[in-house]
Amino acid sequence: MLVKTYGSTLFGINATTITVEVNVGSKGVGYFLVGLPDNAVKESAHRINAALNNIGYKVPKKKITINMAPADMRKEGSAYDLTIAMGILAASEQIRADDISNYIIMGELSLDGTLNPIKGVLPIAIQARSEGFKGFILPKANAKEAAVVNNLKVYGVDNIKQVVDFFDKSIPLEKTIVDTRKEFYDNLANFPFDFADVKGQENVKRAMEIAAAGGHNILLIGPPGSGKTMLAKRIASILPPLSLQEALETTKIHSVAGKLNKDSSLMTSRPFASPHHTISDVALVGGGSYPQPGEISLAHNGVLFLDELPEFQRSVLEVMRQPLEDREVTISRAKFTVTYPASFMLVASMNPSPSGYFPDDPQNTSTAMEMQRYLNKISGPLLDRIDLHIEVTPVPFEELSSERNGEKSEVIRARVEAARHIQTERYHELEHVHYNAQMGPKELDAYCQLDEASQDLIKKAMDKLHLSARAYDRILRVARTIADLEHLEVLKSHHLAEAIQYRSLDKDKWI
Known part of the structure; x- marks a missing residue:
C-alpha cells in the first residue's frame, strides 16, 4: 500500500514542502530510503524501529520503499523521524489515517517514542499555511513558535502514541493557541540594561543616540576600563522597538539556526550578537557544507558588537565589507546559492594602542611604529564603512562617585523614535531605504543638499583629513x-561640523 505524508526542508530562511512516499509491498523484504537523505535521515530507521516497538507497533518484515520528493533536493537532520514513522504505520495498515495527507508532520523520535524539538519551525509553519495544509503536528517544545502563524492548526505532542491515536482513534489533540500581537506588545520594552547606569560619558551617549537614530555603524576607541563595553551593551535599549514584521523575520532566522529559547514563540527585542574575537569567517557571515546563518544574520534587525576589533583576524573583518553595504550575505555553492538577510548595526570597540592608551597619554608605552602596526589590523575600506569613530576617555572620580543617575534609556529612545519617524515618512516610497544609514547616492543628492558655508566646511575637512568619497x-x-x-529639514553647517568631529581615526594624531 502507498501512503504519502508531508514534512518540510529549509533552504535559507524559507521552507520547501517534502513529500514522503511510503510503499509497503506484499513481496520481498528490505528497507530502502531514497531521495538524497543524509546520514541523520538514514539512521532514522533504527530510531523508528525502537520507538514503534516501545509503543506496541512494529516495522513490518516486508519490502518498504520510502521516497523523499523532490528527489534532487538534499534532506538533512532527524526531523523526518515522525513523518516516516507515521507513513510506515499507515502504509502497512497498522493504523487508519485517512486524513494524514492534510497535515505537515515533523519531529525527532527518541527510542521510547517521545519527541525531541526540531529547528526551523516558524518558516515551516508559514509555508504550510501558504500551501493550504489543515494543520501542523510537531514536538510540544516547538508548538508556541509555530502557533505564531495564524489560520493554521498547530498541535504540540509529547509522544508518537498521541499522533497515532489522533489519526487511528480520533482522539483529539490539544491545539496550541498564541495571541501573537498580545505577546509581542506585552514584551516589547523588556531591556536588561539602561543608560541610566552609565556615569558621565555624555559626549559618547550623544554619539550613540545619533547612531541609533540613523542606524549608523559606530566604533568606540578608549583605554581599558573607560566603559566601552558597558555603553555598547546598552545601545539596544535606545533603538526603536521591533515592528511585528521585523520580529517575524528575526525569529525566522533564529529558528533556522536553532537559537530560539525553549518554549519561546516570537522575538520581541532586537538581537544583540557579541562573538569572540577568535571567530572564523564562516561562523561570522554564515556558510558550511550545508549553509547556516552566521552571527551577522543572527544580528539582523539588531546589533553586532565586535569587542577588541583589532584582535579579530583581518580576513574575518574583510568578509563583512560586502554585507555592510548590501545588508545581506549570499553564500554560493556548486549546486545552489543561499541568501541570508544581514541588516545590522555594527558597534565595535578597540584600544587606541597596543599598550591600551591614547598617543598623548603619559602611560602610553607604545612606539609610533607599534601603534601604526596595531591600527593597520583594521583596513581603510572597513573603517570607511563605520560612520562614527568616538573617543571614550576614562570617567573622572567625581562623576564616577556621584549619586546622580544618567538619562534613562526610555527618554533617549523617545527622541530616537521621533527621528526615525521622520525618516520613515521621508523614505516611505522607497523599498530598500528606511533610515538614513541606508541612503544611496540618489537619496544623498535629494535630501543632503548643502549651502555655500557647508560646502566650504566639508571641502576643508576632505583636504585636511584626506577623506575618501565613501567617508x-x-x-x-x-x-x-x-x-x-533637531526636526530640521535643511542641513546646516553645525550639523556637518558635528558629523566631521565623529571621524576620530581620520585625525592627524592617529596617522
Whole structure:
C-alpha cells in the first residue's frame, strides 16, 4: 500500500514542502530510503524501529520503499523521524489515517517514542499555511513558535502514541493557541540594561543616540576600563522597538539556526550578537557544507558588537565589507546559492594602542611604529564603512562617585523614535531605504543638499583629513540624522561640523 505524508526542508530562511512516499509491498523484504537523505535521515530507521516497538507497533518484515520528493533536493537532520514513522504505520495498515495527507508532520523520535524539538519551525509553519495544509503536528517544545502563524492548526505532542491515536482513534489533540500581537506588545520594552547606569560619558551617549537614530555603524576607541563595553551593551535599549514584521523575520532566522529559547514563540527585542574575537569567517557571515546563518544574520534587525576589533583576524573583518553595504550575505555553492538577510548595526570597540592608551597619554608605552602596526589590523575600506569613530576617555572620580543617575534609556529612545519617524515618512516610497544609514547616492543628492558655508566646511575637512568619497557620504548621512534629531529639514553647517568631529581615526594624531 502507498501512503504519502508531508514534512518540510529549509533552504535559507524559507521552507520547501517534502513529500514522503511510503510503499509497503506484499513481496520481498528490505528497507530502502531514497531521495538524497543524509546520514541523520538514514539512521532514522533504527530510531523508528525502537520507538514503534516501545509503543506496541512494529516495522513490518516486508519490502518498504520510502521516497523523499523532490528527489534532487538534499534532506538533512532527524526531523523526518515522525513523518516516516507515521507513513510506515499507515502504509502497512497498522493504523487508519485517512486524513494524514492534510497535515505537515515533523519531529525527532527518541527510542521510547517521545519527541525531541526540531529547528526551523516558524518558516515551516508559514509555508504550510501558504500551501493550504489543515494543520501542523510537531514536538510540544516547538508548538508556541509555530502557533505564531495564524489560520493554521498547530498541535504540540509529547509522544508518537498521541499522533497515532489522533489519526487511528480520533482522539483529539490539544491545539496550541498564541495571541501573537498580545505577546509581542506585552514584551516589547523588556531591556536588561539602561543608560541610566552609565556615569558621565555624555559626549559618547550623544554619539550613540545619533547612531541609533540613523542606524549608523559606530566604533568606540578608549583605554581599558573607560566603559566601552558597558555603553555598547546598552545601545539596544535606545533603538526603536521591533515592528511585528521585523520580529517575524528575526525569529525566522533564529529558528533556522536553532537559537530560539525553549518554549519561546516570537522575538520581541532586537538581537544583540557579541562573538569572540577568535571567530572564523564562516561562523561570522554564515556558510558550511550545508549553509547556516552566521552571527551577522543572527544580528539582523539588531546589533553586532565586535569587542577588541583589532584582535579579530583581518580576513574575518574583510568578509563583512560586502554585507555592510548590501545588508545581506549570499553564500554560493556548486549546486545552489543561499541568501541570508544581514541588516545590522555594527558597534565595535578597540584600544587606541597596543599598550591600551591614547598617543598623548603619559602611560602610553607604545612606539609610533607599534601603534601604526596595531591600527593597520583594521583596513581603510572597513573603517570607511563605520560612520562614527568616538573617543571614550576614562570617567573622572567625581562623576564616577556621584549619586546622580544618567538619562534613562526610555527618554533617549523617545527622541530616537521621533527621528526615525521622520525618516520613515521621508523614505516611505522607497523599498530598500528606511533610515538614513541606508541612503544611496540618489537619496544623498535629494535630501543632503548643502549651502555655500557647508560646502566650504566639508571641502576643508576632505583636504585636511584626506577623506575618501565613501567617508564623505558617511558624513552627509550622519549630518542628516543630526538634523532629524533637531526636526530640521535643511542641513546646516553645525550639523556637518558635528558629523566631521565623529571621524576620530581620520585625525592627524592617529596617522
